[in-house]
Amino acid sequence: MLMPITLYREAPTHPQAQACQACAVRRDALFGALDEQGLHQLHTHIEAPSFAADAPIFGEGRRGASMLTIRAGVVRFERVTAQGERRIVRLAGRGDLIGQEALLGQPYAEDAVAATEVEVCRLPVGLVDELGQTQRGVTQELMRRWQRALAEAQTWSMDITTGSAPRRLLHLLLRLQALAGHDGLAWLPRREEMADMADLRTETVSRWISRWRREGWVEPLPPRHARLHSDGLRQALDALDD
Amino acid sequence: MLMPITLYREAPTHPQAQACQACAVRRDALFGALDEQGLHQLHTHIEAPSFAADAPIFGEGRRGASMLTIRAGVVRFERVTAQGERRIVRLAGRGDLIGQEALLGQPYAEDAVAATEVEVCRLPVGLVDELGQTQRGVTQELMRRWQRALAEAQTWSMDITTGSAPRRLLHLLLRLQALAGHDGLAWLPRREEMADMADLRTETVSRWISRWRREGWVEPLPPRHARLHSDGLRQALDALDD
DNA sequence: CGAGCCGTTGAGGGGATTCAAGCTCAGTGG
DNA sequence: CCACTGAGCTTGAATCCCCTCAACGGCTCG
Numbered sequence: 001m002l003m004p005i006t007l008y009r010e011a012p013t014h015p016q017a018q019a020c021q022a023c024a025v026r027r028d029a030l031f032g033a034l035d036e037q038g039l040h041q042l043h044t045h046i047e048a049p050s051f052a053a054d055a056p057i058f059g060e061g062r063r064g065a066s067m068l069t070i071r072a073g074v075v076r077f078e079r080v081t082a083q084g085e086r087r088i089v090r091l092a093g094r095g096d097l098i099g100q101e102a103l104l105g106q107p108y109a110e111d112a113v114a115a116t117e118v119e120v121c122r123l124p125v126g127l128v129d130e131l132g133q134t135q136r137g138v139t140q141e142l143m144r145r146w147q148r149a150l151a152e153a154q155t156w157s158m159d160i161t162t163g164s165a166p167r168r169l170l171h172l173l174l175r176l177q178a179l180a181g182h183d184g185l186a187w188l189p190r191r192e193e194m195a196d197m198a199d200l201r202t203e204t205v206s207r208w209i210s211r212w213r214r215e216g217w218v219e220p221l222p223p224r225h226a227r228l229h230s231d232g233l234r235q236a237l238d239a240l241d242d
Numbered sequence: 243m244l245m246p247i248t249l250y251r252e253a254p255t256h257p258q259a260q261a262c263q264a265c266a267v268r269r270d271a272l273f274g275a276l277d278e279q280g281l282h283q284l285h286t287h288i289e290a291p292s293f294a295a296d297a298p299i300f301g302e303g304r305r306g307a308s309m310l311t312i313r314a315g316v317v318r319f320e321r322v323t324a325q326g327e328r329r330i331v332r333l334a335g336r337g338d339l340i341g342q343e344a345l346l347g348q349p350y351a352e353d354a355v356a357a358t359e360v361e362v363c364r365l366p367v368g369l370v371d372e373l374g375q376t377q378r379g380v381t382q383e384l385m386r387r388w389q390r391a392l393a394e395a396q397t398w399s400m401d402i403t404t405g406s407a408p409r410r411l412l413h414l415l416l417r418l419q420a421l422a423g424h425d426g427l428a429w430l431p432r433r434e435e436m437a438d439m440a441d442l443r444t445e446t447v448s449r450w451i452s453r454w455r456r457e458g459w460v461e462p463l464p465p466r467h468a469r470l471h472s473d474g475l476r477q478a479l480d481a482l483d484d
Numbered sequence: 485c486g487a488g489c490c491g492t493t494g495a496g497g498g499g500a501t502t503c504a505a506g507c508t509c510a511g512t513g514g
Numbered sequence: 515c516c517a518c519t520g521a522g523c524t525t526g527a528a529t530c531c532c533c534t535c536a537a538c539g540g541c542t543c544g
Contacts, residue, residue, distance in 0.1 A: 079400055083483070087404060089396045104386055109393045132381075139374075139381055144346055146388035151351045153392055154331045157399030158321055162329060162441040165500065191523065199404040201501055206524055222509090241325070407532065433491065443533060448492055464541095490541085497534075507524070514517080 016042040023121075028095030029069045030123065030145065033137030041131065047122040051114035053224075057098075060110045064102040066122045070094055073118030074179055074187055077110045078196070088197040090153050091115065093179040097145040103128060116187050116224070161199050168198040169208050170237040173218070177228045188218075188226035212236065258284040265363075270337030271311045272365065272387065275379035283373065289364040293356035295466075299340075302353045306344040308364045312336055315360030316421055316429055319352045320438070330439040332395050333357065335421040339387040345370060358429050358466070403441050410440040411450050412479040415460070419470045430460075430468035454478065 017039040026032055031039070048071070051057055057075060058064055070092055077090040077098075089110065092098050101108050102125050132139045159171035172194060173186075180186040191202040191209070198205070212218045217232035259281040268274055273281070290313070293299055299317060300306055312334055319332040319340075331352065334340050343350050344367050374381045401413035414436060415428075422428040433444040433451070440447070454460040459474035 077396070079396075081400070081405070082480075085405075087400045089400055100385075101389055104382070104389060106389065109389075110396065140346070143342075143385065143388065146385065146392065147343055147346060147348065147351075150388065150392045150395055153395040153399065154319070154321075154352065157395065157403050158323070158329045158331055161399050161403045163323070163327075202522090203502085203524080204500060206522095207500095210524065238324075444491080445493085445534085446532060448490095449532095452492065485544105487544085488542090490539105492537100492539080494537085495535090498531105499533090500529105500531085502529070503527090505524100505526085508522085510519105510521095512517105512519080514515100 016044060016046055020046070023071075025069065025071050025095055029121070030097050030128075030138070030141055031069075033141040034131070034135060038131065038135045038138075041134070042127075044124065044127050046124075046127075048119065049122060050117065050119040053114055053116055055114045055118075057112040057114055057118070057120070058108050061107050063105070063107045064099055064125075066124045067097060067099040067102050067128065068120040068122055070096050070098065071119040071121060072181075074115040075118055076113050076115040076193070076197075078113060079110045086196045087199070088193065090149075090156055091175070091179065091197075092149075092152075094181075096149075097142075100142070100146060100149075103142070115189065115193070160197055164240065165198070165200055165204050166208050167237065167240055168200065169194065169205065170233050170240075172198055173212075173228055173233055174230060174237075177230050177233075180228075184227070185221065185225050186228045188220060188224055190224070258286060258288055262288070265313075267311065267313050267337055271313075271363070272339050272370075272380070272383055273311075273373075275383040276373070276377060280373065280377045280380075283376070284369075286366065286369050288366075288369075290361065291364060292359065292361040295356055295358055297356045297360075299354040299356055299360070299362070300350050302351065303349050305347070305349045306341055306367075308366045309339060309341040309344050309370065310362040310364055312338050312340065313361040313363060314423075316357040317360055318355050318357040318435070318439075320355060321352045328438045329441070330435065332391075332398055333417065333421065333439075334391075334394075336423075338391075339384075342384070342388060342391075345384070357431065357435070402439055406482065407440070407442055407446050408450055409479065409482055410442065411436065411447065412475050412482075414440055415454075415470055415475050416472060416479075419472050419475075422470075426469070427463065427467050428470045430462060430466055432466070 020026060020031055020034075020042055021039055023029070057068070060079065072094055075092045075096075075098060076088050077092070078086055078088045080086055098112055099108060128138070128142070132142065160168055160175070162168070176186045176188065189197070191205045194200075194205045195202045209218060212233070213220065215232070215236075217229045217236065219227040221227060262268060262273055262276075262284055263281055265271070293315075299310070302321065314336055317334045317338075317340060318330050319334070320328055320330045322328055340354055341350060370380070370384070374384070402410055402417070404410070418428045418430065431439070433447045436442075436447045437444045451460060454475070455462065457474070459471045459478065461469040463469060
């Protein structure tokens, strides 16, 4: 379901430029670096599709012609081991740029799946290439995104996949809190999803989440959301002697 | 100990250009994208320092003025948890580009330490910036490096830090084999180092390595090296039912 | 030769997994 | 309206794998 964002239809001249200018995530997104003049180069139509939870956004090994800026929602990157087990290797949220491999003509390195309902902007490779030629800031910003993704991936392997079960899960919850919207309500994945992130079993995840629920640090608010008390969680993290 | 590579001293004109042109890792390295003309822009002196094993190459949080291409050896990236435990989050080898944060004016995201004896080329940020302006391929190659580092980091967290102990260690050994020079002799880290990579204890690492040594898949050749039989290791990996 | 680091091996304990049962809740159809 | 169903979550009991603690041997180096 590809749906141009509303503003596009109403704009009289340089329609996409105005759409992007009015975009809520513009200053967080790749084109935040574009000035007025740069925005006016945006004659190309930019699709703004949305995805239902658990819908695939792009698949590992496929060669794509666009990268995507996340406007809302959370995307999970997953791979499958030789033994058929799923591993979630990273999450991305609002303002993050995903599928950058496309810019290099490389196939996507892993599956990207909508973890929640997700809205994105699809940026054709040709457009980004072109802008990169004229607008110096775009290239710089692109590299900044890559670096952010790299740092995020390394933090993930340091915080979410190592140490004791409670340590991993507390770090995961704090990460989820950081991904929350401005209402402060965090997305709480299924137990199985969290298990595939932290390399644990669903039962183990359930035991710990239940415990923190009893202690008042996690208040599940179905569907799939929760109010997380970061202070308490951080406190629980400090109390661990790993 | 900063030591210009030998060729630099002997070259009559555009000395650095000729040094780089003759460089053994040139086609694997960042400047592999440079053509003859591009190389001749290299008037700047490029340092080619080397580091002893366990010597710090750059430190987390420090703001650097250069990135580095690895000419020989293995570099480990490490961080320390809030509880004071060391975690090794990635390895880099010959041809890899490290410290790219410097190009963005950002502080280094983690400690880079020479795992073996290491030789690098130090590339000043200003030089890379300048080349990026005129030589289109350099920017492209830079982004390719970033993507490679990202893929590597995610593979690391999927292969080396998750699953059972033997699974993690077998993946680690296969990775070490891939980092080996053309003599096929692999660097074999200390047990404690491997433990900090795979999030295990030194005793656990020792037990498994010893076992594979008895089975003939790992032949330690001190100091800190080994002949690894990839086929046998891969076979052992398939035999696991994780 | 003794000190210290590194690697190895054993014995015992603990935390995550495994297996299993029961629960909640939304959706469906009688 | 309510029984039925199935997916997801929770909890318990037993097992297993890795950790912890400990001792010892090989090696390098002062």
